[in-house]
Amino acid sequence: MRLCTQKGYPPASGKSLRNTTITTKDKMQSLRELYRIGRGPSSSHTMAPHRAAGIFKQRSPQAKRYRVNLYGSLAATGHGHLTERAILEALAPTPAEILWMPEITLPYHPNGMKFEALSKQGALLEEWIVYSVGGGALREEGAHYETPEIYPLANLQEAVNWSTQEGRPMWELAPKYEGEEIWDFMAEVWSQMQTTMKEGLACEEVLPGGLRLPRRARSFYLKAKTQRRSIARTGIISSYALAMAEENASGGTVVTAPTCGSCGVVPAVLRYLKEELKCPDTEIYYALAVAGIVGNTAKHNASISGAEVGCQGEIGVACAMAAAAATQLMGGTETQIEYAAEVGLEHFLGLTCDPVMGLVQIPCIERNALAANKAIISAEYVLLTDGRHRVSFDDVVKAMRQTGHDLPDLYRETSTGGLASIVQDPSQKASSKK
Numbered sequence: 237m238r239l240c241t242q243k244g245y246p247p248a249s250g251k252s253l254r255n256t257t258i259t260t261k262d263k264m265q266s267l268r269e270l271y272r273i274g275r276g277p278s279s280s281h282t283m284a285p286h287r288a289a290g291i292f293k294q295r296s297p298q299a300k301r302y303r304v305n306l307y308g309s310l311a312a313t314g315h316g317h318l319t320e321r322a323i324l325e326a327l328a329p330t331p332a333e334i335l336w337m338p339e340i341t342l343p344y345h346p347n348g349m350k351f352e353a354l355s356k357q358g359a360l361l362e363e364w365i366v367y368s369v370g371g372g373a374l375r376e377e378g379a380h381y382e383t384p385e386i387y388p389l390a391n392l393q394e395a396v397n398w399s400t401q402e403g404r405p406m407w408e409l410a411p412k413y414e415g416e417e418i419w420d421f422m423a424e425v426w427s428q429m430q431t432t433m434k435e436g437l438a439c440e441e442v443l444p445g446g447l448r449l450p451r452r453a454r455s456f457y458l459k460a461k462t463q464r465r466s467i468a469r470t471g472i473i474s475s476y477a478l479a480m481a482e483e484n485a486s487g488g489t490v491v492t493a494p495t496c497g498s499c500g501v502v503p504a505v506l507r508y509l510k511e512e513l514k515c516p517d518t519e520i521y522y523a524l525a526v527a528g529i530v531g532n533t534a535k536h537n538a539s540i541s542g543a544e545v546g547c548q549g550e551i552g553v554a555c556a557m558a559a560a561a562a563t564q565l566m567g568g569t570e571t572q573i574e575y576a577a578e579v580g581l582e583h584f585l586g587l588t589c590d591p592v593m594g595l596v597q598i599p600c601i602e603r604n605a606l607a608a609n610k611a612i613i614s615a616e617y618v619l620l621t622d623g624r625h626r627v628s629f630d631d632v633v634k635a636m637r638q639t640g641h642d643l644p645d646l647y648r649e650t651s652t653g654g655l656a657s658i659v660q661d662p663s664q665k666a667s668s669k670k
Contacts, residue, residue, distance in 0.1 A: 263385035263386060263387055263388050263389070264385060264386075264387040264389055264532045264533065264535075264536045265384070265385050265386070265387075265532065265536075266384070266386055266414055267410060267414065267418065267421070267422075267525065267528035267529075267532065268414075268421060269371070269373060269532075270371060270492070270493075270494055270528050270531050270532055270535065271421075271425045271491050271492060271493060271524070271528060272371065272372040272491065272492045273424070273425070273428050273489065273490075273491050274286075274372060274489065274490070274492070274496075275322075275487055275488070275489055275490075276483070276484030276485065276486070276487055276488055276489075276490050276496045276499070276596065277317055277318065277484050277485050277486075277487060277496060277497070277595070277596040278317040278318075278319075278495075278496050278497060278596055279370070279371050279372040279492045279495045279496040279497070280310070280317075280347055280368045280369075280370055280371075280372070280495065280496075280541055280542065280543060280649075281309075281310060281313060281314055281317030281318075281319050281347070281368070282317050282318050282319055282322045282487075282496070283322075283372040283492070283496060284347075284368035284369075284372050284373065284374055285306075285310070285319050285322050285323050285349060285368060286322035286323065286325070286326050287326075287372070287374060288323075288349060288351065288366050288368070288374050289304070289322070289323045289326035289327050289351070290326040291374075292327075292351040292353070292364050293326060293327050293330070295362065295364070296353035296361060296362045298353070298355075298361060299330060299353035299354060299355075299361060299362075300330070300354060300355055300356040301330060301331045301332060301333070301354050301356075302327050302330060302331070302332040302333070302351065302352065302353060302354065303332070303333045303335065303351075303352040303354060304323055304327075304332060304333070304334050304335065304349065304350070304351055304352070305335045305337060305349065305350040305352070306319065306334065306335065306336055306337060306348075306349055307337050307338075307340050307341060307342050307346075307347075307348035307349070307350075308337075308338065308340065308341035308342065308345075308346040308347060308348055308543070308650075309338075309341075309346040309347055309542075309543035309645075309648060309649045309650050310346070310347040310348065310349060310368060310543070311336040311337050311338040312338035312594070312649070312650040312651060312652065313591060313594030313649055313650065313651050314336065314594070315594060316445060316591065316593050316594025316595040316596075316651070317594060317595075317596065318487060320334050338650070341645070342365070342367070344367055344377040345367040345368075345369055345375075345541070345543075345544065346541075346543040346544060346645075346648065346649070347367055347368040347369065347541065347543050347544075348365065348366075348367050349365070349366055349367070349368065350363060350364070350365045351363065351364045351365075351366070365377075368541075369539070369541055369544075370494075370495065370535065370539055370540040370541030370542075370543075370544065370549070371492050371494050371495050371535065371540050371541075372492055372495075372496075386413045386414065387409065387413050387529075387532065388413075389409075389529075389533070390536075390537075391533050391536075391537060391630040391633075392529070392530060392533045392574055392577065392628075392629045392630055392633075393574070393628060393629075393630055395409060395529055395533070395570075395574075396570045396571060396573075396574050399570040400570065405522070405564075405570070406525075406526050406529060406564075406570050406573060407522040407523075407525040407526050407529075407564065409525070409529060410422075410525035410528070410529070418525070419518075419521055422520075422521040422524050422525065423517070423521065425491050425524060426506075426517065426520055426521065426524065428489065428490075428491050429480070429491050429493075429502075429503035429506070429507075430503075430507070431489075432479070432480055432483050432488060432489060432490050432491070432499075432503075433476055433479045433480055433483075433503060433504075433507065434479075435479075435483055435488065436451075436453050436478070436479025436480055436481075436482050436483040436488075437453050437454055437457055437475065437476075437479045438454065439451050439453070439454065439482065439483075439486075440454050440455075443482060443485050443486055443597060444485075444486060444487070445485070445593065445595045445597065446593060446595070447592065447593060447595060447597055447598060449485075449597050449598065449601075451478075451482045452475075452478055452482075453475050453476075453478035453479035453482055454475070454479075456471050456472075456474050456475035456478060457471070457472065457475035457476075457479075459471060460472045460474075460475060469508075469612075470609055472508060473504050473505070473508050473605070473608050473609050473612065474504075474605035474606075474608070474609065476500070476503065476504035476507050476508060476608070477500035477501060477503075477504035477604040477605040477607070477608040478500065478601060478604065478605050479500070480499050480500030480503055480504065480604065481497075481499065481500040481596075481600065481601040481604040481605075482601060484496050484497070484499050484500070484596060485595065485596050485597050485600075485601060491503070493527070493531070493554060493557065494531040494534070494535060494540040494550070494553050494554060494557065495540055495541075495542070495550045495554075496596065497542065497547075497550050497551070497596045497600050498550040498551045498553070498554035498603075498604060498607070499554075499604070500601075500604035500605070500608065501551065501554035501555055501557070501558045501604055501607045501608045501611060502524075502527055502554060502557050502558045502561060504558075504604070504605075504608040505558040505561060505562050505608050505611050505612060506520055506523060506524070506558075506561060506565075508608075508612070509562060509565045509566070509612075513565060513566070515565060519565060520565075522564060523561035523562075523564045523565050524561065526560050526561055526564045526573060527557035527558065527560055527561040528557070530553075530556055530557045530560045530573075530577045530629070531553055531554075531556075531557045533629070533630070533633065534549070534553045534556065534581070534633050534636070535553075537630070537633050537634070537637065538633045538634070538636050538637035538640070539637065539640065540553050541649075542589035542648065542649040543589070543648050543649040543650075544640060544641075544648065545636060545637060545639070545640020545641070545643070545648070546586070546587055546588050546589045546639075546640050546643050546647055546648050546649075547584075547587040547588060547589040547600075547603065548581075548584045548585055548586060548587040548636050548639065548640060549636065549640060550589070551584060551587065551600075551603045551604070551607050552580075552581045552584030552585070552587055552607075552636065553581060554604075554607055555580040555581065555584060555607040555608075555610055555611045555614070556576075556577040556578070556580035556581035556611075556629070557577070557580075558580065558607070558608060558611035558612075559576040559577055559579060559580035559610075559611040559612075559614035559615050559618075560573045560574075560576050560577040560580070561611075562576065562611055562612055562614075562615035563575075563576040563615040563618060563619065566615060566616075566619060567619075568615070568618065568619055568623075569623055571623035571624075572618050572619060572621070572623040574628070574629050575618045575621070575623055575625050575629075576614050576615045576617075576618040577629045578625065578627060578628060578629040578632050579614040579617060579618060580607075580610065580611055580614045581629065581632050581633070581636065582627065582632045583610070584607070585632065585635055585636060585639055586639050586643075588643065588647035588648075588653070588654050589647065589648055589649040590646075590647055590651065590653055590654030590655045590656040590657075591649070591651055591655075591656060592651070592655055592656050592659045593651065593656070594651045594656075598655065598659065599655060
């Protein structure tokens, strides 16, 4: 048994967002924006604030101290998501004060931050308002950053149409618009996914954060290996997804797919199918490209932020990505790939984001396991059809966006409703019995 400790954060990148603003709205960004390698437990609440703090520190090196205002959902569940630690580590050794304002939601996005650089006397030297918009991405109001918007696709149907017209597989869109070097990036992504899974499968301990939730990935894996094949599949896929999600919950290094909270779904499906189908790594890279295109269209036309549209934008999109990747690996057509993505997302519509105690543990970890199994089932279901269907993936994305905006705030990563309002903190439960 390997005992695993809660992880810290690597040095923050000082990469500036200045002079890289793109305002074109009819193109999608690089897959490098969707698959990000970084520390958990949350791409929105830890990874992005950590990056934002690093950028602001480089922009204001004259500061003697910093003040950081966190708003809305970012403040409501920031403690459970280790937001404060991530920001303070990025700003160190300069002292910083964190102000929590969950009752204030800035108009552009629920995950708002205001960084202030102060002089020794407390005078304001510079300030910056930036938003964590999902998947580790940062944005100022009305702007996109970091990598150009390079895919001239408005939705997934346009990707299918390109494949049909050109007679080429969908995954070829990746090297067409990002160059052959995208495969080096996919190799790095797949390598990190495997490393994280290996670490997660080796751990047996209680997760940090106060819920005293034990890890289950290793137990699931060992038990599944002794079961008959029909039962073993569920256990093995679940163990892979749990390994990723549990590593994320402990602050380990993960790949957003499309977020930290849903990071276990895609790699669990890919590893299981690689073992079953004996796929070479190149086929996995192609499947990652297909999954990325699906995730990008959801991100572009709706959101992958739990604070904006609920967990349907995280675990639902992850299931769609994994279902599409599975269909690609199992020889489906582009129409069937789109159909599998539609099935994967459609049946998560309306899913709330209500993490208990603001931790990415209950119900987040189990959702990764269930969504991974559901992705495989979605692909198998679609492969039994000719690919024709009435509801498109793009229509479901529109429905997801509308549904997410209609959800009350208490169901969008504020931990003020649903399970978060019903399931008690174990320490409070124990004290209430005294």
